[in-house]
Amino acid sequence: MTITDTTLCLNCGKHTARQLACTGCGVVSSAATRESDYFRLFGLPHKLALDVDDLGARYYALSRRFHPDLWHDSPPAEREASVRATAIVNNAYQALKDPVRRALYWLSLHGESLGRDNERVPPALAARVFEVQEQLDELRDARRRGDGARAEDDARATRDELRAELDTVRERLEENFRRTDAASGDGAPGGDGAASRSAGNGNGAGGGAGSAAMPLAETKAILSELSYVRTLLRDVEKELEPQWSV
Amino acid sequence: MERIVGIDLGTTNSLVAYLDDGGTPHVVSDERGRAIVPSVVSFTAEGGVLVGDEARARAPIEPATTIQSAKRFMGLGLDHVSAADRQRYVFDETDRAVVRFRVGERSYSAPEISALILKELRRRAETALGGDVRKAVITVPAYFNDSQRQATKDAGRLAGLEVLRLVNEPTAAALAYGLDSGETGAVAIYDLGGGTFDVSILRLERGIFEVKATNGDTRLGGDDVDELVAAWLLEGAGLPPDVVASREVQALARRAAEEAKCRLSSAERTEIAVTLPDGTRVARELARAELERLIAPLVERTLGPCRQALRDAGLRPDEIDAVVLVGGSTRIPLVRARVRELFEREPLSDLDPDQVVALGAGIQAGILSGGRKDMLLLDVVPLSLGIETMGGVMTRLIERNTTIPTSVTETFTTAVDNQTAVDVHVLQGERELAADCRSLARFSIPIEPAPAGFARVEVVFMIDANGILNVTARDVRTGKERSVDVKPSYGLTDEEIERMLEESIDHAEEDVAARLLAEARTDAETVLRQTERALRDSADLLEPGEAALIRAAMDALRAGTTGSDYNRIRELSDGLNETSTPFAQRIMSLSLKRALENKDVSGGEPWA
Numbered sequence: 001m002t003i004t005d006t007t008l009c010l011n012c013g014k015h016t017a018r019q020l021a022c023t024g025c026g027v028v029s030s031a032a033t034r035e036s037d038y039f040r041l042f043g044l045p046h047k048l049a050l051d052v053d054d055l056g057a058r059y060y061a062l063s064r065r066f067h068p069d070l071w072h073d074s075p076p077a078e079r080e081a082s083v084r085a086t087a088i089v090n091n092a093y094q095a096l097k098d099p100v101r102r103a104l105y106w107l108s109l110h111g112e113s114l115g116r117d118n119e120r121v122p123p124a125l126a127a128r129v130f131e132v133q134e135q136l137d138e139l140r141d142a143r144r145r146g147d148g149a150r151a152e153d154d155a156r157a158t159r160d161e162l163r164a165e166l167d168t169v170r171e172r173l174e175e176n177f178r179r180t181d182a183a184s185g186d187g188a189p190g191g192d193g194a195a196s197r198s199a200g201n202g203n204g205a206g207g208g209a210g211s212a213a214m215p216l217a218e219t220k221a222i223l224s225e226l227s228y229v230r231t232l233l234r235d236v237e238k239e240l241e242p243q244w245s246v
Numbered sequence: 247m248e249r250i251v252g253i254d255l256g257t258t259n260s261l262v263a264y265l266d267d268g269g270t271p272h273v274v275s276d277e278r279g280r281a282i283v284p285s286v287v288s289f290t291a292e293g294g295v296l297v298g299d300e301a302r303a304r305a306p307i308e309p310a311t312t313i314q315s316a317k318r319f320m321g322l323g324l325d326h327v328s329a330a331d332r333q334r335y336v337f338d339e340t341d342r343a344v345v346r347f348r349v350g351e352r353s354y355s356a357p358e359i360s361a362l363i364l365k366e367l368r369r370r371a372e373t374a375l376g377g378d379v380r381k382a383v384i385t386v387p388a389y390f391n392d393s394q395r396q397a398t399k400d401a402g403r404l405a406g407l408e409v410l411r412l413v414n415e416p417t418a419a420a421l422a423y424g425l426d427s428g429e430t431g432a433v434a435i436y437d438l439g440g441g442t443f444d445v446s447i448l449r450l451e452r453g454i455f456e457v458k459a460t461n462g463d464t465r466l467g468g469d470d471v472d473e474l475v476a477a478w479l480l481e482g483a484g485l486p487p488d489v490v491a492s493r494e495v496q497a498l499a500r501r502a503a504e505e506a507k508c509r510l511s512s513a514e515r516t517e518i519a520v521t522l523p524d525g526t527r528v529a530r531e532l533a534r535a536e537l538e539r540l541i542a543p544l545v546e547r548t549l550g551p552c553r554q555a556l557r558d559a560g561l562r563p564d565e566i567d568a569v570v571l572v573g574g575s576t577r578i579p580l581v582r583a584r585v586r587e588l589f590e591r592e593p594l595s596d597l598d599p600d601q602v603v604a605l606g607a608g609i610q611a612g613i614l615s616g617g618r619k620d621m622l623l624l625d626v627v628p629l630s631l632g633i634e635t636m637g638g639v640m641t642r643l644i645e646r647n648t649t650i651p652t653s654v655t656e657t658f659t660t661a662v663d664n665q666t667a668v669d670v671h672v673l674q675g676e677r678e679l680a681a682d683c684r685s686l687a688r689f690s691i692p693i694e695p696a697p698a699g700f701a702r703v704e705v706v707f708m709i710d711a712n713g714i715l716n717v718t719a720r721d722v723r724t725g726k727e728r729s730v731d732v733k734p735s736y737g738l739t740d741e742e743i744e745r746m747l748e749e750s751i752d753h754a755e756e757d758v759a760a761r762l763l764a765e766a767r768t769d770a771e772t773v774l775r776q777t778e779r780a781l782r783d784s785a786d787l788l789e790p791g792e793a794a795l796i797r798a799a800m801d802a803l804r805a806g807t808t809g810s811d812y813n814r815i816r817e818l819s820d821g822l823n824e825t826s827t828p829f830a831q832r833i834m835s836l837s838l839k840r841a842l843e844n845k846d847v848s849g850g851e852p853w854a
Contacts, residue, residue: 060454067622068651068711072410072614083710087653090624094648241553 038092038105048106048177048219052097059093099173100230103223110184114220122225132158132232136239155240162233169226176222180215250381250410250615251371252607254418255360255398257317257441257467258574260285261604262367264375265612271422271605274367274374282600283370285440287362288312289349297366309497310336311349315469316359318441319345320401321393323736330473334496343736355738357397358746361404368405382407383611385603387442388414389462389628391674392686392715393736399714400738404746410614412712415439416446417457417625418606419572422597424450424621431567432458434555436585436593437603438548439573441467445552447559447566456624459558459647461551466544468507468575474540475503475532479518483528494523510534511577538580545584552588558647569593574600624649627709634671634680643707646676653708657722664695668703672715685735691719691728703728759812766812770803770819777826780833787832799825 039046042058064070066089071082095105107113121129135151135158142151252271254261259282263273273281280299288301289311296304305312313335319327324342331337338346338353346353364384371379384407386398395412402409416435423433430451437444444462448455476499480490489495498520506518510532519529556563569589575581576599585593597605612618627650632642643654658668667690675683693701702722709715719728733739738746777800781793799822806818 056451060451060456063454063624064622067624069411069610069613069622070619073616083651083708084653086711087651087708090649090652091654094652237557241550 037109038095039109041089041092042096044096046106046109047181048103049174049181050096050102055093055096059089059097062089099170099177100223100226103173103177103219107220112216112220114223122221122228125225125228129228129232132162132236136235139239152240155236159233159236159240162229162236166226166229166233169222169229173219173222173226176215176219180219183215248381248615249371249375249377249379250383250611251368251375251379252383252385252413252418252604252609252611253364253367254385254415254604254607255317255364255401256285256603257315257439257469258285259283259440259600260363260367261601262371263601263604263608263611264371265608265615265617267617269612269618271608271612273601273604273608274371276370276373283363283366285317285360285363286312286314287316287359289352295362297362306494306497306501309493313347313349313354313359315441316347316356318465318469319347319356320360321391321395321397321737322356326736333491334493343734344738357401357404357738360398360401364401364405364407368407380406380408381410383411383413383607383614384409385415385418385607386412386713387439387462387464388416388437388444388446388457388460389442389464390414390713391464391629391684392631392713393684393734394464395712395714396734397737399712400743403743404750409712411610412714413607413610413623414444414446414457414460414625414628414713415442415603416444416460416572417448417455417623418604418610419570419597419602420446420448420450420455421606421609421621421623422602423570423594424455432559432561432565434552434566434569434589435572436548436552436569436576437462437572438575438581439467440575441465441469443467443548443551445548445555447555447561453620454622454624456649457626457647458561459555460626460628461555461558462628463547463551466547467573468504470544471507471541471575471578472500472503474544475507475518475537476500478532478540479503479520479528479530482530485522485526485528489522495520498522499528506532507537507578510537511579534579541578541580545578545580548581549584549588552585563589566591571595572599572602625711625713626650627652627713629674629684630676631686631707631709631715632673632683634673638680640673640675640678640680640683644709648709650709650713651711653706655704655706658691658703658705659699660693660696660701661698663698665693665698665701666695667692668701670705670717672707672717686715687732687734689717689730689732691730693721693728694724705730763810763812763815766815766819767807770807770815773819773822774800774803777822780826780830784829784833784836787836788829792829796822796826796829 042055042062044050044055044058063086066082066085068079068082068086071079074082094101096102104114135155139148139151139155142148249264251274252263252265254263261273261281261283263271265271275281283298284302286298286301286305288296288304288308290296291311301312302314305314319331322345324337324339324345327337327345336348338348340346344355346355347359364382368379368382382402384398384402386395390398398412399409416437419435419437420433431449433448433450435444435446435448437446442462442464443466444460446460447458449458450456476496479502480495480499485495502518502520506516509516513534515531515533517529518532519527521527556566566589569585569591571582571585571593576585576593576595582593609618609621610623613621613623626647627644628646630642630646631644632640633656635641643656644652658670660668669688669690671680671688672686673680673683674686677683691703691705693703704720704722706718706720707715708718717730717732719730720726721728777796781788781796785793799818803815803818803822806815809815
């Protein structure tokens with residue numbers, strides 16, 4: 001992977017790739033610890049589909065390099081830089097490990113956002129949302145009357161349905177990621193191998209989307225759907241949990 | 247290598263530990279082999295301060311001047327004090343932002359009480375390790391908020407310790423458990439201590455300890471069990487209400503309750519008895535089943551946070567590979583049973599639940615000093631952090647369970663023309679309304695006057711590895727750093743801590759003066775005694791008139807030692823020395839000559 005833009009290292013005065021530590025002297029450079037591209041930070045191409053275990057391993061490796069506990073004996077400036085660097089690494093990991101957040105970050109890198117699309121309930125889900133909320137209201141009423149057992153069974157059935165639904169939407173999102181990656185052709189050099197593999201999968205599973213715009217519009221729709229299913233599931237799970245006094 | 251110690255500053259008990267050169271943690275014991283320092287401070291009528299066992303023994307006798315469980319009030323203001331607290335403690339009501347315990351004419355904040363405990367731990371560590379101890383890692387409940395963490399750091403500072411790192415107690419316990427295992431898996435730590443409850447879910451992978459989620463209750467612990475049992479005991483005794491309400495009776499009942507609770511961890515039933523100050527004996531038999539009925543709601547309160555932590559970690563109970571019990575209260579069979587049920591497995595308690603946190607703190611101290619390079623902790627912030635926005639709403643900037651350090655940048659602008667400052671109210675908590683969250687601080691960032699909406703101030707909220715918030719601001723237009731004047735909502739201000747430190751330095755000077763005086767007097771007495779003996783034994787070596795001179799110098803020194811000026815005593819000692827030097831030299835040459843004449847005196851070859 002080649003990185004063209006460089007930053008001046010405050011420690012050795014040499015130009016270094018815009019990374020958290022100077023590639024020349026290995027010191028955490030405060031000049032270099034500005035917010036950088038999260039994908040590049042982990043040495044990954046700009047791909048929506050990624051191996052979360054591999055990301056975790058990269059995260060641990062970066063943590064072992066920059067965590068302030070390991071820079072405790074260094075001069076204050078470096079110590080502070082290590083705190084800032086680790087904060088960026090942590091934020092980056094947080095943003096990439098979850099597929100929804102990763103997709104939102106990826107969209108932001110491409111100057112896109114869910115925007116208005118996310119404010120309305122996806123039409124396919126409108127009836128479902130209404131139904132679940134009604135069911136939870138019933139459960140609460142039944143509990144007040146002292147016979148919540150049947151309503152609870154119903155809610156548990158809904159919970160299991162929603163869990164299955166969430167899994168399905170997640171799979172659809174992952175599948176969409178591979179097609180979007182293939183269609184956009186975005187990504188740093190070196191990520192080509194992964195891209196061609198995903199393209200192969202995408203062709204087998206996906207529809208006949210020819211341009212990048214189609215899968216991207218679909219990405220947004222799935223994201224929106226996923227976040228609604230997630231919220232619904234969370235509401236049901238919360239209601240089903242034994243109550244504890246605060 | 248600098249010596250860094252690890253301290254478990256507990257609600258009821260505190261310990262100090264260190265990592266040896268071989269990478270093994272040890273808890274420090276005192277001269278009598280005691281590892282635990284009860285977190286109790288007692289002020290005597292003579293102005294003395296007792297810490298630990300000696301203070302704890304006085305608690306039922308001198309409840310008004312003995313402070314227990316001060317940790318429960320760390321980082322809290324009077325707004326957070328309950329009616330039950332007021333029954334048990336006497337508070338100084340002058341400053342609402344900081345809880346202060348009233349003891350006679352003085353009052354002490356929770357960090358000051360904690361500092362006294364830390365000083366005792368520090369003293370023990372210095373004795374055991376044979377050298378100065380100035381740096382420490384201190385554990386805090388994982389669910390401690392920013393103010394409570396800051397208060398703990400303040401306590402360390404007041405005790406003369408640089409607090410290099412605050413470590414969450416359950417995480418420390420995980421370090422102690424995971425020390426020698428290259429284990430990989432998900433671990434739940436259930437930590438029910440004297441005053442706080444925490445649960446943390448961690449992922450262990452080849453020396454990395456990544457906390458996935460944490461939850462808890464900073465006001466729930468063994469203390470509450472004691473309160474319930476004490477109330478049960480007094481309730482059934484048919485005593486007049488004023489007797490029951492008395493601080494002394496309460497303290498006696500609590501102590502008896504605590505002891506009975508411990509017995510019931512192995513016995514099925516026990517007698518719980520107290521002798522009241524008027525000689526009345528109150529006794530009841532307590533069966534384990536009855537204890538369990540009493541405390542079931544308390545134990546239940548720990549399960550909600552456990553479920554929440556699991557949910558936040560994205561794990562089901564059966565995906566947890568091991569459950570570890572930490573804290574003395576996990577010895578209660580009901581607690582074990584409920585934990586077993588929830589996590590669907592037998593919990594581990596191989597390491598002494600009272601020591602495991604301190605051992606972990608010792609390991610973290612070792613990590614910082616470079617003694618363990620293989621282990622690394624990745625901890626989280628327990629509570630969401632945000633700011634108050636329009637309409638009194640809490641806008642979250644950092645979600646709970648975000649790995650720390652972490653930072654978020656927000657840009658603020660002005661609402662009116664020529665506004666000279668932007669005011670920000672920082673909150674912590676999970677509720678929607680600002681009023682329901684904990685107020686952490688308010689700060690004000692000065693800005694150049696400009697038309698409304700024109701100014702741009704970039705504020706970076708950084709939570710460091712200790713879980714403590716740091717705020718920096720920058721004017722986007724000028725690029726200039728802006729000072730941020732942070733006013734903590736609860737807790738001691740920097741000025742107050744400075745003043746306390748100065749006072750303790752003043753005291754330290756008094757202490758030094760007293761020590762120097764005592765030393766000067768002891769030295770003087772030694773010189774006087776030696777000179778007296780020389781005059782008697784070697785009178786034949788004195789020159790004419792010499793005895794009178796020496797006697798005069800001795801009298802002057804004797805008179806001087808009755809005063810308190812140690813410099814004067816030193817001068818007089820030196821004066822006597824000078825006067826008697828020729829005499830002493832003659833004595834020396836004579837004994838030397840004698841020694842040379844009788845070579846066998848000391849055997850061997852004394853002058854070789």
